[in-house]
Amino acid sequence: MKILIWQTAYLGDVVLITPLIRTLRKCLVEAKVSFVGRPFITQLLKGYDINLYPFSKGLWESFEMAEKISDYHVAVSPHVSARSALILFFSGIPLRIGFDRSELSWLYTHRVKHQWNKHEIERNLELLKPLGIKENEWIRETKLFVDEQEINSLREKFNLPEDYIVLSPFSNFPLKEWYLQGWMEVASGLNISKVLIGTEKDAKKAEEIERKAEVINLVGKTSLRELMAVIAGAKLVISVDSSPMHIANALGIPAVCIYTSTSPSYGFYPRIGTYLVPSLECSPCSPNPKKCKSGHYACLRAVKSEEVLKEALKFF
CATH class of the missing domain: 3.40.50.2000 (Glycogen Phosphorylase B;)
Known part of the structure; x- marks a missing residue:
């Protein structure tokens, strides 16, 4: 299985998605996990055994990205922009998971309820429930690597x-x-x-x-x-x-x-x-x-x- 994580927001938002990356790597060991984010991800996520797709949000780059990720089976998107929903929809990825508060949320095949008064880490991990990953399997700690x-x-x-x-x-x-x-x-x-x-x-x-x-x-x-x-x-x-x-x-x-x-x-x-x-x-x-x-x-x-x-x- 090929799983794509899509988070093209700010630096802190990507840090807070690392528990989701770690949980996927733990629970779906055989899966190939990739990540689409702003160009800084190549430095921020150094040390993670995942494929990184730097993305600057350009118009033509968006079309290229949709083509590049078209062979993935699952997309998980904490990002709530219309651009994210559109690119993932036009990529043709069959299973697309996003939040119900996302713009154009109807373009996702699975919509997870977004709730305030919950840490962003826990909120992001909710997106794994459609994949059958239960709360007792979640890794809740963020992690970056500096030697x-x-x-x-x-x-x-x-x-x-x-x-x-x-x-x-x-x-x-x-x-x-x-x-x-x-x-x-x-x-x-x-x-x-x-x-x-x-x-x-x-x-x-x-x-x-x-x-x-x-x-x-x-x-x-x-x-x-x-x-x-x-x-x-x-x-x-x-x-x-x-x-x-x-x-x-x-x-x-x-x-x-x-x-x-x-x-x-x-x-x-x-x-x-x-x-x-x-x-x-x-x-x-x-x-x-x-x-x-x-x-x-x-x-x-x-x-x-x-x-x-x-x-x-x-x-x-």
Whole structure:
């Protein structure tokens, strides 16, 4: 049997699909498992014995992908976009499993009920039930692979100390970002080396934090594998609701998550570590909010730095 997993969402979403990959490999040993995702999957999923199809979501590439995967027997898609449903439909894969909240969900042969108030890991694993895989067979832990050589090379390249924590203030969604002054206060209040991570687009905000607090600023300076090695070598990751939190847990590192507009009730919270949430009538807003519905943006400052420090200090 040839089984295709389709998840073309963000980095963190792919990390949270690794229990589904591991469960398939355990329960259907003879099956050939493949994965379609954004191009970063070749680095993120290094170490997994599966076939990877990098996909950039281009129009002609979509037609090519439908042809490329046409000989698969089963497709499992946690992704809920219309594009995903259409490509899988036109591929002709006979058994296509998706969520009932997916756009064009009627194009799937099997629709699984999508439920909030459940961790994304558990939600994804529900998609395996049409294949006869029961809950007592599920592997629920995320897993990524980084070896000691990668960690040691990273330490040497950036001259990192033996003990440090990672600060991850940034997100693809601005309304998931806690206010910069809070990060400055947390960084100044922790008596341990702090490594600041993020992408090139976050460089200016990172420099602002660096001017006010003592941090090792690696924002925009690491490849994905190097980012994973930075996290793998840390004692703790303090993050907003974004992928570094999930990468940390997949590497066995605890995470403290600071929520603003989103909420752990949507199912994207650390399984190793803890989290802090705003106490506001309008909270939570939505899983991926683009603007404040109330207009006051109070959630961005609702969690206090002393609360974050209190939780962080429990881990080292």
